[in-house]
Amino acid sequence: MLLLSFQQAYAAIAISSTRVWPAQDYTRLTIESKKSIRHNLFTISNPDRLVIDLENVELGSPLNELAKKIGDNDPYIKSARVGYFKPGVVRLVLDLKSEVKPQLFVLKPVSEYGYRLVLDVYPAHPIDPLMALLEQTEAAIPEVASAPTAAGQPTPVDDKVLVSQGLDIAKSSPPVITAPSFPELRARTLIIAIDAGHGGEDPGARGRYGSLEKNITLAIARKVKTLIDETPNMRGVLIRDGDYFIPLIGRVVKARKVNADLFISIHADAFIKPKARGSSVFALSEHGATSTAARWLAKKENEADLIGGVNL
Ligand SMILES: [Zn+2]
Structure with a gap:
């Protein structure tokens, strides 16, 4: 009996899955297992490398495949x-393209996930x-600046000054009735932040045939950006332009940074009954959800950070 429990305690932990989410904001590596993995991270320079030691894990195909999942696009x-x-120690070495700031942390089981060691x-x-x-x-x-104004004269402009002024005063600019000159035109450009919900480790809702909300929201967001960019005096900025996760607060911070x-x-919600049609509307409720269905939907959206994985 004693021997059995001793063996169980020291049996190597099987890795159930590994995933890589490359993005300009950051690249995430996920190592998933049924038990929490003891780990150690350190960096080596010349050339830049990250080294992660994993204690007491099986070196099976999920870990071996992780190396193959690093694409040229990373x-x-x-x-x-x-x-x-x-x-007893498996070492993962990452060769880097540039100097980085790594974070390694463990996420406890949530939703369909087991323990996740996240880099x-x-x-x-x-x-x-x-x-x-x-x-x-x-x-x-250039094409706008060199276009003649109503008076037939090109408007002399200092691009850098005008662009930054335009963004700063966009909200306070008074309405212009006559044909606008270039500075006025720029000042009236509306910046629209388009946020594709979910992403990366957080798939969002799942369709009956396996479609994932994160892919649908990104496809819609890209189309919305095209439409906005085609509209005079409007410019769309994608908060997420790839399959990776951004915490809720991170999305807001990004929108503020571009003065949206x-x-x-x-x-793109899903519901437990396939008959559901229409849209779900959320309103601020100081006393919690007003119905079971509302609670179910709100829980799904509010869980996004837990499923997506935030280093707390
Ligand atoms: Zn959603």
Whole structure:
């Protein structure tokens, strides 16, 4: 009896699944298992590498496949190798493309997931979303700037000053009735933040035939952005443009960084009865959900951070 429990305690932990979510914001690696894994992370420079030691785990196909899941499109990880470092310790080595800020943490079982050991690889020098937007906008300026005004004269403009002014005063700009000059035109550009719900580890709702809400919301968000960009004086900014997870607060922070005038969050709910049609409308309720169905829907959306995985 004593021997049995001793063996059980020291049986190597089987890895049930590994996943990689590459994105410009950060790349996430997930190692899932039924038991929590003891781990150790350290970095080596020249060249930049991340090393993760996993104690008492099986080196099976899920871990071996992790190395193959690192694609050329990954912004931060060049390649991965895995092998036994010493008896009882499996070592995962990630070769990096640039200097990074890693975070390694454990998520407790939630929804359909077991324990998840999560490595988030953030860039040491992240791209500022406002700068990215300004660069896109500046690239679009020459044709507008060189176009003659109503008086037949090109408007002399200092691109950088105008663009930043335009974004700052967008909300306070008075309505212009006559044909606007370029600075006025720029000042009236509305920035619309388009947020595709869920993503990465958080699939959102599941359709009857296996479609995932996160993919549907992203497809809709991209179409909405195209429509907005085709509309004069409007520009759409995708909060999430890829299959990765952003916590709820992170989505708001990103919208604020680009001085968004409007935030649209796109979701595609599912319900337990296939007959359900129409839309679900959420309203602030200080006393909790008003019905069982409302509670069920609200719980699904509010769980997003737990399922998506936030390092608390
Ligand atoms: Zn949703």
